[in-house]
Amino acid sequence: MTETAARVHDLNLYRQYFDLVASGRKTIEVRVKHPHLSDLAAGDIIRFRIKNTDEVYTVLVKRVTEYADFEALLDGEGPANVNPTATRDEQLTNIRSIYGPEKEALGALAIQIERRPAP
Template sequence: MSDTTTARRHELNLYRRYFELVAAGSKTIEVRVKYTHLANMAAGDTIRFRIKNTDETCDVRVLRVTEYPNFEALLDGEGPANVNPTTSREQQLANIRGIYPPEKEALGALAIEIELISARS
């Protein structure tokens, strides 16, 4: 069985403020660093987001994964309102870089387009 034709399921933690946006369906682009365990993520995969140390989860379907050289290029390419409709581009960039230091950003940035399947708490 080939990995390229098999939809995979991923489990990722999410801060509550971002989780709420995903669960509401208003956040359609998830930003991640291109870690090796995410490099094979593709359209058709599912992600279960969890608020760390809770049972609160929401499931999303991956529609598209696009790689960018850094977070600025990602925000310009995807549009800040799709990443976080409640925060300015400048604040988003500061928030993302607060989560991921420069050596992580240097690995590359992934824009993961998602659609909500279900949320439960």
């Protein structure tokens, strides 16, 4: 049997969300269904980086679920898993300030992650 190496995806993350991932408090990452993420799957690795820094945190993708929009995603995944420091409405406002309506129209991805310290 041949094993294939996990695919590695490099993604930027804002400091506040990076810290929540690194602490284990954030277990669902929200992304727009951009073409470069269409092949993201369980078993892949994500290296989150704070833009313009050397700070990186590595996670394992456990599951990827597609939703029609951010509201459906928050309802399906539970706001506390996305950001335990903000209410559902605050999160919806924050996510939509990052991704405009034209991006949300592409669909939303809920990426369940598991912490993996960098080697």
